[in-house]
Amino acid sequence: MFDISHLAEVRSVMKKEGLKAYLVVTGDPHDSEEPAPYFAAERAYFCPFSGDNAYLLITADDALLWTDGRFFISAEQELKGSTIRLMKMQTKGYPTLDEYVAEKKLYPLGTNENLISPRFLKGLSKGGEVLDKDYSYLVKDRPSLSKDPIWEFNDKKYNTLSRDEKLLNVYQEMEKLGAEAHLITTLDDVAWLLNLRGNDVNCTPVFYSYLYLSKKEGTHLFVDPSRIHFELKGITVHPYGEIASFLAAHKDVPTLVDDTKCSARLFNELKNPVCSRAPSNLMKAIKGPTEIENIISIQEEDGVALLKFGKFLSEHAGEKLSEWDYAVQLGKYRAEGERYFEDSFTTISACGENAAMMHYAPTSKVHSVVDPDRVIELLVDSGGQYYGGTTDTTRTFLVGKPTPEYIHDYTLTLKSVINLSSTVFLDGCSGTAIDIKAREIMWREGMDYKCGTGHGVGYVLMVHEGPNGFRYRSAPGKDDQSRLVPGMVTTIEPGVYKQGKYGIRIENNLLCVPAFETSDGTFYKFETITFVPIDTKALDLSLLSDSEIAWLNAYHKEVYDRLSKRVGGDLLAYLKEATKPVSR
């Protein structure tokens, strides 16, 4: 854990070694969004900030943390007293990390090249020398990497394609790209390709490993061999730590590698890299019929958990339970699901000013009481990992007395959801081209939420997955600008965040499906595959158009039809009430 003295430790080593600055990165050698505790310990040791997507730059007399808009509010609070200053990404008046390093001439700059991409390194190195320095030895009490068994997920009932079929497809793509070999460093790509899963990262069933495909020498998996208790036919297993020396021994082979995701250290071993996105990345994003059938089924299961939660909340709103109590309760309901095995991320259960912090999550120690006399809403953003899919859903429940401003903002948020969800678009569109459908209703009023409208969702994998997403412009480090095609699952999660007041977000998962084909082209649309009632109590129906009301009623009818098969008694009665049609 962070202590201000740790900054002094780094500075003393920096001084000894003649570094002008040291850069601590959030991450692991696999470009994971959430690194395992073993890697996460590093930034936590030097910095009290808890969000992701951040860089900590330590100079002789200053320390600066860059992070994005989701965390501006929480970062300001967490950094208090740390001497670390917040630098806001993509915000007027704040230089980027690269610009800052170049402008202040902070060279030589030290950083751990195992944790950054070649492009990142190139950007950093523009104005001077960057040295590969690893000060992780300073970190005390670092947890070890997982030793848990890796589990097979190769059954036909889970996957449209078998491990061998997936590998064959990737080998064919390598051929097209003129590569003899292919280094895969991203954990979800390895897990997806091999139809394997692990428990190494909280909420994400991946395992620390590298995969190397060679047309001549076959398929090689780098992972702690003691964790594999089954046969992996046709795959040679090497210890995790041997990847660098293996690459060095094969350095001249034309090797397909995603240089935006591979670590600079491994990338530099390759003398003949063929730089391109890993073919598995797009294959993984396009869910096949088996995956889609499973996802829809576990979404219903997830919907039941959230339905029980909605009922619980409606019955206990007056009891001044805490955000944490509610999160625990939701966890219990989700655990009742037959195929559930863990959450897909830490549940956000937040009211009032906490909900205004986009990625605030309560803990057993730090949380607020959901007091209907003090707060208007409870925002619950949560998801599950199921044998059959990954979910990510947000509902904002009315618990107190809504102000006209809140009613207006809540209604606007729903309109955003409806407008993008019901878009029809031509093949060739990325999320960039259609994001405005969610935002325009807010933009017209001078409002905007400081995050993407949505992200891809993995299949029993990462809850944030590229390359699909909804974002009106590209954002550094975000891989979400790809063409949208049927089979992709993307969240839609617009919101309104009023600092110190409240936060509103409504989030569904959208499956891209064919709409129609005409002489002018192939058109796509979305199916909403989250089945959870949307709280209608804070809606101003006069702000909804006829077609928006029709969308809402049709959605609620579908939620009723799907969940009513799975529940009975009081819960069914609650479902009926929660999904009853609205009208002006």
Add this chain to the structure above:
Amino acid sequence: MFDISHLAEVRSVMKKEGLKAYLVVTGDPHDSEEPAPYFAAERAYFCPFSGDNAYLLITADDALLWTDGRFFISAEQELKGSTIRLMKMQTKGYPTLDEYVAEKKLYPLGTNENLISPRFLKGLSKGGEVLDKDYSYLVKDRPSLSKDPIWEFNDKKYNTLSRDEKLLNVYQEMEKLGAEAHLITTLDDVAWLLNLRGNDVNCTPVFYSYLYLSKKEGTHLFVDPSRIHFELKGITVHPYGEIASFLAAHKDVPTLVDDTKCSARLFNELKNPVCSRAPSNLMKAIKGPTEIENIISIQEEDGVALLKFGKFLSEHAGEKLSEWDYAVQLGKYRAEGERYFEDSFTTISACGENAAMMHYAPTSKVHSVVDPDRVIELLVDSGGQYYGGTTDTTRTFLVGKPTPEYIHDYTLTLKSVINLSSTVFLDGCSGTAIDIKAREIMWREGMDYKCGTGHGVGYVLMVHEGPNGFRYRSAPGKDDQSRLVPGMVTTIEPGVYKQGKYGIRIENNLLCVPAFETSDGTFYKFETITFVPIDTKALDLSLLSDSEIAWLNAYHKEVYDRLSKRVGGDLLAYLKEATKPVSR
């Protein structure tokens, strides 16, 4: 002019020199959209196609022409009997040029490296050897390059910034990019930067030249010196043909160059290129206050010409004049404008099946009669070059009896115009992010127009200008994906094209202006700066929303207010009638 024997001539030289294929490119060494007759003669000699954006690939026993959707219909007609086959760009089932060359292993491939960009060359060379071959000596009767005097356009009444101020700004950008020198090869950048104009290209007041800025050696202009009859203080003038040897003598200087627009031949002279968009490119797109004031004023002048034309058409529709007659008549009206000096492109005056061909233009010999008994509409797409700006406007006039399908499509086109024109958007959006506002109404019905929704417009320069535009996805060779900012002028020109039936397009010019600034960001919107009545006779008002009708009436009120100051008598009465409010 094309003759089928010319293909045989090339093939005979190819055979002698051992080439598998020869590629004829549309273009000049300056990446001009419309090359001067001197350069255009080359493709015209080998190919009867008249559109732009095309490549002709000649192999021993085949000839293929790639072009884009604007020209599919006209290309099919023009290529008849030529033995040249049409290859449709961005169309399922058609390989790209690069793919085709690689797949058929057409190496060595010959092409004139003076006419293609380094990236284009790289794409071509992926699968084998490309040789710099110039067979332009085969072309008989090639016109010479222009000897016309270049004219000064440096007056304060025309430009917010003087020549020296513009150069200073570019030198500052060079500094930021770490370049010691800057090679500018695009004609409109040279003209804009130096506040000079010429008559070298039909409808575009540029002159053939290169500009070289050197921090050490000052500013060098490469142009026929006999064409300059005034002092160019601080600028050294060299003959046009000396650029290559000059670059060779300065090859080691870090030189800023746009490698997407510079010719491969010149680019290869530079040993130390700093590859980036020319800074003048964006500066030129963002019109200053003087330019905007002038543009709006000459748009009124242009509006008067089109108003006269509308009146003429309404009075002569029964007389079975031809498309060409109407184009000539419009030319006469435009020439009455005080500041007009030439058209900004060849006028498209097209009815019925001709209008369905997006870029058909009538000639004195080839045209149709606008017969109200046979055709529904006359589509007129035209623009002027004025001392004060460049215009580009399309109106589709009802001349015959509209079918329900036509009324529906015409109304949809207007809805497209209104929806994008009235969009409010956050700073950071490119045209990609907002293009859907024009297209969605058509997409919902399975319709699409096979071109961008709009392009940037130059200032007394090219009628098609980057880097702004409206296009839902990037298109090869199109530079229109930049962030939209106030001062940019972009056309909006959605349409419906029904092969063999009719073509509908409504086109205005939109000026990007600030909308408002809030705590959530800086927002922009558009002002329509084309002032020409929109024919309301074929509208189905029941398909327009209240706000769309309000937009149309407000637009017509503005057109009336602006033009009524400039016209009187019968024309004023016609204006009043043409702009009268509509209601359901």
